[in-house]
Amino acid sequence: MNKLSAVSDWILFAGFSIAVLSMPVWLAPFGADYPDLMQRFAIFGLFAIGFNILFGLTGYLSFGHAAFLGIGSYAAVWSFKLLTMNVLPAIMLSVVVAGVFAFAVGYISLRRSGIYFSILTLAFAQMSYNLAYSVLTPITNGETGLQLTLSDARVIDGIAGIEVTRTLPFTNLFGLKMSGMPGFYFCAVVLIIGFFISIRIFRSPFGTMLKGIKSNQTRMAYTGLNTRPYLLWAFIISGMYAGLAGALMAVTDPLAGAERMQWTASGEVVLMTILGGVGTLVGPFLGAAFIKYFENIFSAYNSTNLNQVFDFLPDGIQAVAVDVAGLFVGSGWHLTLGLLFMVTVIFLPGGIMEGVRRLGLLVTGKSKKNKAPAAGSSSTANEHS
Amino acid sequence: MENTVLHVADVHKSFAGLHALSDIDLSVREGETHAIIGPNGAGKSTLLNVCIGRLRPDSGHVIFDGENLTGKQPHEINQLGVVRVFQTPEIFPELSLLENVMIPILAKRDGAFKLRWFKRFSSEKGVQAQAEEVLTDLGLGTLIGSEAGSLSRGDKRRLELAMGLAQKPRLLLLDEPTAGMARHDTNATIELLKKIKAGGMTKVIIEHDMHVVFSLADRITVLAGGRIICQGTPEEVKADPRVKEAYLGEEQV
Amino acid sequence: MLLDALLLQVLNGLDKGGAYALIALGLTLVFGTLGVVNFAHGALFMLGAFCAVTLEKILTISTKVKDESITFFEAFKEVPILEAKFPVVGGFIVDYSVPFAILFAIPIMLAIGLIMERGLIRHFYKRPHADQILVTFGLAIIIQEIIKHYFGANPIPQSAPDIVSGSANIGAVFGLGDNIVYPYWRLIYLGFSLSVIGGVFAFLQFTTFGMVVRAGMQDREMVGLLGIDIQRRFTIVFGLASVVAGLAGVMYTPILPPDYHMGMDFLVLSFVVVVVGGMGSLGGAVLAGFMLGILQSFASMNEIKSIIPGIDQIIIYLVAVIVLLVRPRGLMGRKGIMED
Numbered sequence: 001m002n003k004l005s006a007v008s009d010w011i012l013f014a015g016f017s018i019a020v021l022s023m024p025v026w027l028a029p030f031g032a033d034y035p036d037l038m039q040r041f042a043i044f045g046l047f048a049i050g051f052n053i054l055f056g057l058t059g060y061l062s063f064g065h066a067a068f069l070g071i072g073s074y075a076a077v078w079s080f081k082l083l084t085m086n087v088l089p090a091i092m093l094s095v096v097v098a099g100v101f102a103f104a105v106g107y108i109s110l111r112r113s114g115i116y117f118s119i120l121t122l123a124f125a126q127m128s129y130n131l132a133y134s135v136l137t138p139i140t141n142g143e144t145g146l147q148l149t150l151s152d153a154r155v156i157d158g159i160a161g162i163e164v165t166r167t168l169p170f171t172n173l174f175g176l177k178m179s180g181m182p183g184f185y186f187c188a189v190v191l192i193i194g195f196f197i198s199i200r201i202f203r204s205p206f207g208t209m210l211k212g213i214k215s216n217q218t219r220m221a222y223t224g225l226n227t228r229p230y231l232l233w234a235f236i237i238s239g240m241y242a243g244l245a246g247a248l249m250a251v252t253d254p255l256a257g258a259e260r261m262q263w264t265a266s267g268e269v270v271l272m273t274i275l276g277g278v279g280t281l282v283g284p285f286l287g288a289a290f291i292k293y294f295e296n297i298f299s300a301y302n303s304t305n306l307n308q309v310f311d312f313l314p315d316g317i318q319a320v321a322v323d324v325a326g327l328f329v330g331s332g333w334h335l336t337l338g339l340l341f342m343v344t345v346i347f348l349p350g351g352i353m354e355g356v357r358r359l360g361l362l363v364t365g366k367s368k369k370n371k372a373p374a375a376g377s378s379s380t381a382n383e384h385s
Numbered sequence: 386m387e388n389t390v391l392h393v394a395d396v397h398k399s400f401a402g403l404h405a406l407s408d409i410d411l412s413v414r415e416g417e418t419h420a421i422i423g424p425n426g427a428g429k430s431t432l433l434n435v436c437i438g439r440l441r442p443d444s445g446h447v448i449f450d451g452e453n454l455t456g457k458q459p460h461e462i463n464q465l466g467v468v469r470v471f472q473t474p475e476i477f478p479e480l481s482l483l484e485n486v487m488i489p490i491l492a493k494r495d496g497a498f499k500l501r502w503f504k505r506f507s508s509e510k511g512v513q514a515q516a517e518e519v520l521t522d523l524g525l526g527t528l529i530g531s532e533a534g535s536l537s538r539g540d541k542r543r544l545e546l547a548m549g550l551a552q553k554p555r556l557l558l559l560d561e562p563t564a565g566m567a568r569h570d571t572n573a574t575i576e577l578l579k580k581i582k583a584g585g586m587t588k589v590i591i592e593h594d595m596h597v598v599f600s601l602a603d604r605i606t607v608l609a610g611g612r613i614i615c616q617g618t619p620e621e622v623k624a625d626p627r628v629k630e631a632y633l634g635e636e637q638v
Numbered sequence: 639m640l641l642d643a644l645l646l647q648v649l650n651g652l653d654k655g656g657a658y659a660l661i662a663l664g665l666t667l668v669f670g671t672l673g674v675v676n677f678a679h680g681a682l683f684m685l686g687a688f689c690a691v692t693l694e695k696i697l698t699i700s701t702k703v704k705d706e707s708i709t710f711f712e713a714f715k716e717v718p719i720l721e722a723k724f725p726v727v728g729g730f731i732v733d734y735s736v737p738f739a740i741l742f743a744i745p746i747m748l749a750i751g752l753i754m755e756r757g758l759i760r761h762f763y764k765r766p767h768a769d770q771i772l773v774t775f776g777l778a779i780i781i782q783e784i785i786k787h788y789f790g791a792n793p794i795p796q797s798a799p800d801i802v803s804g805s806a807n808i809g810a811v812f813g814l815g816d817n818i819v820y821p822y823w824r825l826i827y828l829g830f831s832l833s834v835i836g837g838v839f840a841f842l843q844f845t846t847f848g849m850v851v852r853a854g855m856q857d858r859e860m861v862g863l864l865g866i867d868i869q870r871r872f873t874i875v876f877g878l879a880s881v882v883a884g885l886a887g888v889m890y891t892p893i894l895p896p897d898y899h900m901g902m903d904f905l906v907l908s909f910v911v912v913v914v915g916g917m918g919s920l921g922g923a924v925l926a927g928f929m930l931g932i933l934q935s936f937a938s939m940n941e942i943k944s945i946i947p948g949i950d951q952i953i954i955y956l957v958a959v960i961v962l963l964v965r966p967r968g969l970m971g972r973k974g975i976m977e978d
Contacts, residue, residue: 006505061768112962115675115767119913120962123955126906135948197502205491205509206502208480212488215477222437222475223489223548224463226497233500263906267775274772327787335783341776345769346761 009199016282017192024181030293035184036252037296041289042187043248046194048272048284050241053201054234055270056279057210063118063266064105064125068098068239070132070261072246074139077146077256084156085169087178087186091247098243099236106235110228113217125263132258145257171251183252190248191285194241199281201237210234242269271337275344277353286352291337298336301329388415390556390587391436391467396445398431405431406611409445413556418578418588420598423608424631429591430472432608433558436589437469438462449556460497466555472564474541476548478534482525485533485544486516486551493552519551520544523577539570546574550581557581559590563597575600599623607631646818647935649808653824653893655931656831657683660886661908662915662923663838664879670855670918671875674759675767677774680905681781682747682880686887687896688785689746690739691794697732734799739888744881751880755873778902786898793895798823823892830889834882835924841878842920851875855918910958916971926969930954 019026020042027033051065072094079090109120132140140146148168157169171178178186201207209230212220220227250256259265268291276287303326310321328336348355391413398406406428413419421429434440436447438459447454454462477485490512495501507513520526523543528536533544542562549557562578563571571594578601582588592598598605598619605622607615609631615622622628665679698718705713720728731738758777762770797803802822842848850871887896894900911930915922936942938950949956961968 006507059768061771063771108959108963112966115771116913116962116966118768118771119909120959122906123910123958127952127955130951131948134951200505201502203505203507204502205495205504205506206500208484208488208506209491211480212477212484215479216475219475219477220488221459222463222469222471224460224468224492224497224552225488226458226460229498229500237502264779264902267779270772271776327784332783332787335780335787338776338779338783341779342758342773345773345776349769 006203009203012281013196013199016195016285020188020192021185023188024184032293032296035180037292038184039187039248039252040292040296041285042184042191043245043252044269044272044288044292045285046187046191046248047242047245047269048276048288049191049194049198050238050245051269052238052273052278052280052284053198053210053241054238055273056284057202057207057214058231058234059214060110060113060231060235061118061270062109062121062235062238063263063270064121064123064128065238065242065269066263066265067105067125067128067261068102068242069246069249069265069269070128070256070258071101072098072243073250073256073260074132074146074246075243076247076250077148077254078139080148080154080171080250080254081146081152082155084154084160085162085171086156087171087173087247087251089156090171090251091190091244094243094247094250095240098246099240102236102239102243103232106232106239110231110235122263122266125261125266129258129261129263132261140256140258143258145255147255171254178251187248187252190244194244195281195285202281206230206233267341268337271341271344273351274349275340275351277351280351280353283351283353290352291340294336295333298329298333299331301325303330389413390415390450391589392446392448393432393436394446394448396432396435396442396447398428398435398440398442404611406435406442409611409613411606411613411616413587413589414604415587416585417603418582418590418601420590420592420602420605421608422592422595422598422605427608427631428611429608430560431611433469433560433589433591436558437467463492463552464497466552467558468549468552468554468556469558470545470549470560470562472560474538474545476533476541476544478532480533481530482520482533482536482544483513483516483529486519486547487512489548489552490515516551519547523547523550524573539566542566543574546577553586555587557586557588559588559592561591561593563592563594571597642818643939643941645808646820647939648932649818649820649824651932651935652928653827653831653931654934655928656828657886657890657904657927658908658911658931659924659927660831660834661883661904662911662927663835663920664883665908666912666915666918666920666923667838667851668876668879669912670920671851672755672759672872673763675770675774676759677771677905678754678778678781679774679879679883680901680903680908681778682750682883682901683887683890683904684785684896684898684901685750685781686743686747686884687891687900688789688887689743689884690736690796690888690891691789691896693739693742694732694735694796697735697738736796736798736888736892739891740885743884743888747881747884748877750884751877752873754880755876759876760869760873778905782898782901789898791898793897795895796891798826798892802826827889827893831886834885838878838882839920847871847874907954910954912968914958914961914968916968919968919970922968922970930957933957 023038023041024033027038032038047065047069051062054065055061075094075097076087076090079093083089083093105121105124109117109124112120133142150166150168154162154169173182173186176182209220209225212223212225213227213230217227246256246260249260269288272287272291273284274287275290276285277283303322306322306325306329307318310318310325313321326332328339344351350357389412391411393409393411396406396409397404409428409432421432423429431440435442436454438454438457438461442455445455449462449465449467452465454465454467457465477488480488484506487506487509491509494512517526517529520529523546525540525543525547528540533541536544546559546562549559559578563574566574575597578588578590582601590598590601602619604617605615605619606613607622607625607628614627614631615625617625661679661683664682665676668674668676668679697720700716701719701722702714703717703722705715718728718732721732722728754777758773762773805819805821806825808818808820842852850868854868854871890896907930908927911926912923914930915924915926934950934953937953943950
């Protein structure tokens with residue numbers, strides 16, 4: 001894997017770009033080709049790709065990355081309110097603000113490692129969340145969430161002579177409305193840029209140093225490397241990705257709420273990353289897309305259409321089946337998510353990418369027959385980690 | 386009189402009232418191979434740890450080339466050119482041998498931190514060539530692409546030595562470089578260290594194996610009970626009755 | 639006046655602190671012996687609370703009886719069957735459903751703990767802490783969502799027995815005037831948590847079993863070498879922690895109406911408590927639990943909030959950050975436990 005040549009990276013990048021940009025085409029048979037969902041694929045894919053730069057490369061498990069996502073959203077909405085409805089200043093501002101916050105949080109949290117680091121990041125995220133709901137209400141608008149209003153200043157738009165409309169203005173890219181398909185393509189392009197940067201980081205000396213830290217941090221210090229700034233930069237960069245993802249959420253739907261910062265949201269990005277494959281390039285995006293896709297499907301079900309699904313069963317069994325299935329769908333989607341979390345960690349710590357690799361081995365027949373059945377058992381999972 | 390490179394001046398270190406090191410005064414001259422020997426628990430490892438910044442002495446100083454090492458971070462000490470090779474192989478098991486050796490070379494070239502996230506690691510052809518050369522020198526040339534964790538224990542130790550040598554250190558600290566090695570591996574390592582010696586690198590070796598010590602060392606310091614009991618050339622040390630006593634004492638225990 | 643206010647805040651903090659201490663005690667016990675970071679521990683607290691809810695539901699399965707108080711037409715009212723059949727005893731049992739839930743919860747929580755340890759936790763002893771966190775986090779979500787599915791998203795108020803539903807005039811006791819009134823149930827909770835804590839400590843201090851467990855917290859390797867059936871002891875320790883968390887939940891229901899996410903809320907705080915107290919330190923967990931509970935209630939005083947707005951929201955996290963930075967092993971943690 002480490003010896004992948006530059007050429008194969010370009011092929012990977014080209015393949016990824018084509019796959020993302022052509023999503024409206026190949027997702028159509030799955031009924032997932034509408035802009036709102038595809039935007040979410042791109043946004044959460046970006047979030048997970050950024051998270052993976054920290055967790056995947058250094059092994060530091062942050063449980064507070066949703067805070068940067070939320071901060072990014074707030075910054076973007078403020079840019080829409082005060083400066084302009086153009087999305088470029090908004091995402092730039094978000095990335096900078098998230099980066100500054102990540103610097104502050106990372107500077108303190110990275111003084112510790114392991115579970116202490118996780119708890120410190122969690123504590124910071126919870127503080128941000130609690131404050132956003134209480135004293136910071138002037139900035140965050142508390143429970144209602146930060147929204148656009150007609151009376152917003154929008155200084156730059158004013159100078160540029162953009163007419164004030166009677167209805168709320170739309171987010172735009174130099175006049176192009178950022179909702180619907182254009183919104184998706186914008187997110188997709190940002191995702192592709194983010195993916196490109198992630199490839200470069202993975203293959204760079206910086207990325208190799210981060211892998212060294214994950215592998216043996218003490219040794220890095222005795223090799224003459226100051227691990228603190230390496231970790232801090234990884235933390236800041238992944239925080240900026242989260243801020244960018246938060247900005248894109250605001251771009252496609254200009255409002256921001258504190259619930260985006262809750263620690264369950266931080267847990268979700270962890271799940272996306274491990275489900276896809278920690279430390280792999282494409283994995284985090286796959287994990288994010290997988291979760292958002294099934295969230296969409298599962299959430300849509302309710303007891304009525306469940307009854308239809310299980311219509312073929314005898315009455316008594318149908319009722320039971322509907323009841324059991326009802327646990328997992330609709331608002332029970334989170335239960336499915338929790339189950340997915342456990343199943344992934346127990347049986348497939350390498351995530352989807354590992355699964356694909358094993359499947360590949362199986363197909364090409366390289367795997368020995370006696371090994372194949374054990375592939376999913378927890379005992380190999382134990383050895384694996 | 387040759388230049389003194391490392392000067393351990395009047396170092397004391399105690400753990401919970403137990404004197405691990407007392408009155409340690411020791412000079413290592415440029416280009417020499419200096420062995421530190423002594424029975425188990427004599428304080429050899431503690432002394433080495435004080436030298437590389439892992440432990441802080443209670444009093445006294447460790448001066449390297451005019452710089453006080455006491456209280457410096459491990460990476461700062463390494464950047465000054467003091468490199469330690471550990472007893473238990475400390476490597477990067479998930480990375481390839483090549484990467485394992487390229488990292489220290491980059492650390493020496495670029496300093497303790499450099500944010501280079503856009504350039505490709507594999508485009509560092511000069512560094513790669515250097516790393517390959519060192520690996521080949523140590524007989525690991527055929528394995529450069531494999532994962533370091535998959536190596537045998539002996540090869541891991543050789544890899545670690547390669548990581549240390551790749552930095553072309555001004556002072557190399559070796560912690561029992563042959564411990565746990567089979568006889569022929571030990572001999573190969575001795576030959577290798579002799580070769581380095583010919584290159585003029587200053588070395589401090591902690592060693593248990595007298596065979597190794599007497600085939601390599603220019604001067605020897607004998608520790609016992611946290612104190613230096615004898616210092617001199619191999620011949621002088623061999624002749625010193627206190628050394629025999631210290632080692633005999635150990636055997637009785 | 640100031641003294642009154644301070645005393646009241648101390649009291650307010652004590653019952654919350656008791657809950658923190660009880661949860662943190664189990665967390666740190668499990669961590670110290672099994673070496674497992676259990677993010678599902680808060681869910682056990684929540685399950686305990688829902689044991690109380692369930693028992694109350696069972697006891698108050700109702701029937702329609704004629705309402706005697708209305709005489710001029712035939713009216714019916716819902717009355718628990720138990721109360722309708724056995725007016726005196728039944729009424730008593732319904733009234734005391736929360737205390738009775740303790741008896742109900744002990745076997746249930748024990749069973750849940752044992753199953754959880756055998757079925758899941760056991761396989762994660764040797765896995766990295768990150769994996770333990772992730773898998774138990776997943777389990778916590780599952781438990782929480784199942785509860786939400788069956789009990790709904792809204793808090794379900796539980797009442798303390800009538801006789802203790804009032805408040806004590808603590809001020810009068812201390813001769814400080816009549817401003818300090820304190821609900822009886824909170825006093826009971828405080829006493830209850832102190833006695834459970836005392837019980838756990840006595841168990842660990844005076845039984846052979848406890849001695850082995852404590853030795854295990856000191857040096858797991860060594861006990862592993864000595865211990866016959868150390869595995870079984872671990873399972874029991876986990877079961878014990880589960881029961882303690884569950885009881886903390888049962889008794890907390892009259893103070894805070896239970897809902898499905900209370901476990902997560904308390905878990906995050908209890909983790910902070912464990913860290914502040916020192917990973918693997920039982921005394922530290924208890925001390926830090928009460929300390930942070932009191933600190934939190936001080937921070938929510940208006941006088942303090944007007945000086946530092948929002949401090950009540952973040953005080954616990956802030957303390958955790960400071961402790962972790964200044965004294966990474968916590969207040970009473972031993973050196974070397976999970977220090978990097």
